[in-house]
Amino acid sequence: MSKLELLEEHVVFDGTQYKYRHDSHTLGCPMTFSLFLPNKEKFSNPPLFWWLSGLTCTDDNFTQKSGAQKAAARLGVAMIMPDTSPRGEHVADSEDWDLGQGAGFYLNATEQPWEPHYKMYDYITKELSAIAHDQFQLTGPEFISGHSMGGHGALVVGLRNAERFHSISAFAPIVNPSQVPWGIKAFNAYLGSDKEKWREWDAAELLKNYTGKKIPVLIDQGDADSFYEKQLQPSKLAAVAEEKNYPLTVRMQKGHDHSYYTIASFIEEHLEFHLSQLANNQ
Amino acid sequence: MSKLELLEEHVVFDGTQYKYRHDSHTLGCPMTFSLFLPNKEKFSNPPLFWWLSGLTCTDDNFTQKSGAQKAAARLGVAMIMPDTSPRGEHVADSEDWDLGQGAGFYLNATEQPWEPHYKMYDYITKELSAIAHDQFQLTGPEFISGHSMGGHGALVVGLRNAERFHSISAFAPIVNPSQVPWGIKAFNAYLGSDKEKWREWDAAELLKNYTGKKIPVLIDQGDADSFYEKQLQPSKLAAVAEEKNYPLTVRMQKGHDHSYYTIASFIEEHLEFHLSQLANNQ
Structure with missing residues (x-):
């Protein structure tokens, strides 16, 4: 343990x-995470909501x-x-805010100098999951959500583990990282230039060839989000979902921006x- | 304007x-403040809630x-x-987190080197009030609240302006600054050693000789607040209120600490x- x-x-x-x-054995560095538990007397076996944050964020x-x-x-x-990347002086980093520490992209890096530490996908789906299960007895149903880079993470982690997560939601997610500047930069660095390898970390690409369980997806996107056009474009994912008859809802939120507000x-x-999806399934 | x-x-x-x-003419420095406005179509003349923050805080x-x-x-x-003090390189400061910038204590300083800038009482009750009234047309009824040093500020500003504010509330306020380390340090610096001058900036002292309008006060105090015994002690204010038959309620909140949670x-x-006090008055 x-x-x-x-x-x-x-x-x-x-x-x-x-x-x-x-101390994370997956990432090879100390990691912080935050956990909220509801009143134990009222809720003895609560469902577990995973939240993946965006670029530059921590668990705070x-x-x-x-x-x-x-x-x-x-x-x-x-x-x-969870935090958004491995951390520490011995962990590879970049001077850019959208690469390296604070920008792990919830994948397993294969390229140097990132490869030994940048394994946020394994950290979340295995190591931190085991901690939640074994050390906090969080054995109830699970959902996943996130914001921006973390919305990408929620979509990819959720779709690749659809037997485990009952539903996915996201705020302003990067739905097609292979095609937008943030994702192209990160994937080139972490995964190398072979774009075939990028497909398994790209929600839109995953959905194109998806044959798994169709867990429902809810996306909220502010129409005053300064990253909307260049980095996000949820309509790209919605188009694939429509073609595949996948249960995905994109809600455009008038006046809303990319902030925590x-x-x-x-x-x-x-x-x-x-919770409503869970109720539908039971 | x-x-x-x-x-x-x-x-x-x-x-x-x-x-x-x-640019604040009262404080002689640039100041930031934050403002929330509800939906104008639904609420054309909203009441105005003043929030005064605690030591080290800003308006954020x-x-x-x-x-x-x-x-x-x-x-x-x-x-x-509002922010919690004047700011800037030309504004007096201290190396301590509980004095100087971030620690204005919502009073008008009389002592050097603080006197020319540290006039947060006048800034809030006059300059920022005029901005709210004239530039945002916030002409509805007003309430005041705050946290810790800002709870002290809410009590002092509210009691000294009871014809203006309809009610006061506070989280973990410094109710008797003349008698506790944070207040003694600040008052000695900003007001000098003559303790007679401290009384007008101390809620417990103000209430002892109070003859103004009895506007209701609500205080929440966590019993797991690490500053509770040494700096806060709301029972001191409650004792004066009881003696004076002043409408003050102190609620002890089990397990709660000094944080924003x-x-x-x-x-x-x-x-x-x-709002309920306002409804009672109308």
Whole structure:
């Protein structure tokens, strides 16, 4: 079992917000993550909501700015917030804010100098999942969501593990990273120039050839988001979904931008979406 | 009229969150403040909620971490968040986090080197009030609230302007700064060693000799707040209020600490408290 160091513990609503540090064997560095648990007496086996953050973020951004704990406490949902990349002086980095530390893209890097540490996909789907399951007894149903780079992560992790996650949601996700500047830069660095290898880390490409379980997807995209046209373009994913008859909903949110204020505005609806899908399945 | 520079504008829920900068003639430096306005079509003349933040904070802490916009948008309340002190290289400062920049204590300093800039009381009650009134047409009823040093500020500004503010609330306020380390240090620096001069900036002292309008006060204090015993002690204010038959309620909140998670947990109830007092008066 991974040894966890408790860094913070706060009562919020009638749940508790935690922050932990542990030595990740997958990433080869110490990592922090945050965890919200609803009232144990009311909710003995809560579903688990995974939140993947965007470029430059840590586990703190969603924890401190989304206000999600209010709805999660009311609805009885546990929430786990990983960091966005490996960290530390011995971990490869870039001077750019959209590559390296804070920009792990939720994939397993194959190229140097990134390869030994940048394995966020394995970290989340295996190591941190085992911690949630074994050390916090979070054995309930799971959903996944995220923002921007983390929306990409939620789509890719969710679609590749559709037997595990009941539903996916995202705010302003990078739906087709192989075709936009953020993704092209990151994939060239982490995966190399062979674009065939990029397909398994690209939601739009994954969906084109998808034969797995059709878990529902909800996307919110602000129409005042300055990255909308150049980096995001959810209509690209919606077009593939329509062709494949895949259950995906894109909601354009008038006046909303790329900030956490948009996440705060709709996170309760996302949690309710995930729970409603669960209810439909039972 | 003060020239305002718009730094940020975000749609949040169905209101808008703004951040501005202006040159303060009261403080002799550029200042930022944040402002939330509810949907103008639904709420044409909203009441105005003043929020005063605590030591080390800026206007961003409440704006980003309290989640208050959700309730304010629903209830139709405008919110204004000043910074906590004058700022800048030419403004006196201290190496300590509890004195100087970020620690203005919402008073008018009389001592050097603080006196020319540290006039947060006048800045809030006059200059920023005039901006809210004249430049944003916020002419509705007003309430005031704050956290820790800002709870002290809300109590002092509110009690000294009880004909203007309809009610006061506070999270973990410094209720008797003349008697606790944070207050003694700040008052000695800003006001000098004559303790007679401290009384007008100390809520417990103000209440002892109070003959003004009895506007209701609500205080929330977490019992797991690490500053509770040494710096806060709301029971001191409650004892004076009881003696004077002053309408003050102190709620001890089990397990809650000094963080913004406590503010997030109860801010909706504070807004509802202020509105209910207003309804009682009408």
